[in-house]
Amino acid sequence: MTAAVLSSPGATPPSKCFTIDKEYPKPTLPSQTWVLVKVKAAGLNRAELRGRNGDEPAPPEFGMFVDEFHPDPPKILGEEFVGIVEEAGSETKFTKGDHCTGFIYGGGKAFDGAYAEYVICPSQRCFKLPQTTLSWETLGATTMSMWxxxxxxxxxxxxxxxxxxxxxxxxxxxxxxxxxxxxxxxxxxxxxxxxxxxxxxxxxxxxxxxxxxxxxxxxxxxxxxxxxxxxxxxxxxxxxxxxxxxxxxxxxxxxxxxxxxxxxxxxxxxxxxxxxxxxxxxYSLEPGQEEDEGVEKVIEQVIGKVEAGTFKPEQFLDRTFSLEDVGQAHEYMEDSKAVGKVVVTVP
Structure with a gap:
């Protein structure tokens, strides 16, 4: 698969940190409780800027994967995504073709993240998206930041x-x-x-x-x-x-x-x-609390309000970059130019 690999953490400018690798190994399911997703868009987070810089993360950043804490960043950053389920473990509620979003938190820390064509996600951190006409970049600027x-x-x-x-x-x-x-x-x-x-x-x-x-x-x-x-x-x-x-x-x-x-x-x-x-x-989404807190219901309600014009994409989506330009996206965000979400789209 194609992936933006963090090949030189801490290099300047940010574009020098990444190498676009078109032969990076496609991930496989670690167990039947995970899903494999074709990434369509990934929202940028400050934690990824720190990872790119080589800053050591804090254990709380690993979320549900705190027992797997390690100070070095993974080869692929990216803690949130929207996309289409490619393969679903038998112990999940997903089927191939489902549109979904993932809040992997530790992805980009405990395992490879979403700056790639495909990403794996534990099913308890993956949520179904409702049917919608909204673009992938709009959805990518909505789900995790909104939640x-x-x-x-x-x-x-x-x-x-x-x-x-x-x-x-x-x-x-x-x-x-x-x-x-x-x-x-x-x-x-x-x-x-x-x-x-x-x-x-x-x-x-x-x-x-x-x-x-x-x-x-x-x-x-x-x-x-x-x-x-x-x-x-x-x-x-x-x-x-x-x-x-x-x-x-x-x-x-x-x-x-x-x-x-x-x-x-x-x-x-x-x-x-x-x-x-x-x-x-x-605040952080606790393991086992996803259904109690109604994540999918809230996402559906808010997407409906975006479709109705109550919330407008130009209010919360600042700028979109292609995966190949992820370094420029990091530089733009690090320079505090954005008001709202910066999103990377994946072909």
Whole structure:
């Protein structure tokens, strides 16, 4: 199969890191609980930028494969995809030809990922897609980022209509979807960005207030003197002591979902730093929770809203690259040019 192989981690520019190999071995099913998928599009994630740079991952990044933790990246990166089932294990609910999406998290860490014509995926991390006329690139910009935002806001933080949510790092793909979903739920959204050039885009998504990182705390205190009900922390846990916890309303929740700063831990942390009656949690899809959390149902509902024009592709899909140009896609994303998802299409 054709694959974008990570041949030189850490090389510059990013395009020098990858070699397009048209004879890379096609993967096979490790067991009958896995599926083999023909990849049509793969969404880019910050974790893949770190892998390309040769940065050592943290054990939580391996998700359900934490027991297989290793510090080196796989030959093929790519943690999410949309595509068509090529082969389904007998212990899965899939059949050949099913359209699906995969949130493999560890793929790109524990095993080869989705920057290739084919990828393997454990069935509990693969979800059926409804019939739709949406393009593969639109679907690739929707599923995993949307679900991460949805799970963070409504599973972890239990956000409800009328609440106020601060999206810290709102121009990321998860941040864009969090803004769209929170507004659709009837919430007040405060979005943040480091770049003034991105303010108008965040406002066009429906954000009620857009704050620049400069003097963020002072502006936030004026906007919400009693604090906000939910803080979705996409920048990193190292900002919690200075930003999130001091600005959380009584009985509010801060959900750590992203690590744009590459810092996975708070220095000198103690639970005593959490103000009374506040909550702090981390969101990731837990093994065995897929059906309980209704992943496929939510995906179907949101795809329906995209088809109906409630959510528009131009709001959450920033730019598409071909697999051969995956290095350019990495450079574009690493330069923080995107507002929303960057997607690589696979022929």
């Amino acid at each position: 991460t935002a949805h799970g963070s806001l409504f599973q972890a933080a239990q956000l409800t209509k009328g609440s106020t949510a601060l999206i810290h790092g709102a121009t990321s793909s998860v941040g864009v979807w969090a803004t769209l979903l929170a507004k659709a739920q009837g919430c007040t959204v405060i979005a943040t960005t480091r770049q003034s050039s991105k303010v108008d885009k965040l406002k066009s998504l429906g954000a009620d207030h857009v704050l620049l990182e400069e003097n963020l705390g002072d502006h936030l205190k004026k906007l919400a003197p009693k604090g906000v009900d939910c803080i979705l922390e996409l920048v990193g846990p190292d900002t919690l002591q200075t930003l999130a916890l001091p600005h959380l309303a009584k009985h509010g929740s801060v959900v750590v979902t992203g690590v744009l700063t590459k810092q996975w831990a708070m220095k000198d942390f103690t639970p005593a730093l959490i103000p009374p009656t506040r909550k702090m949690t981390f």
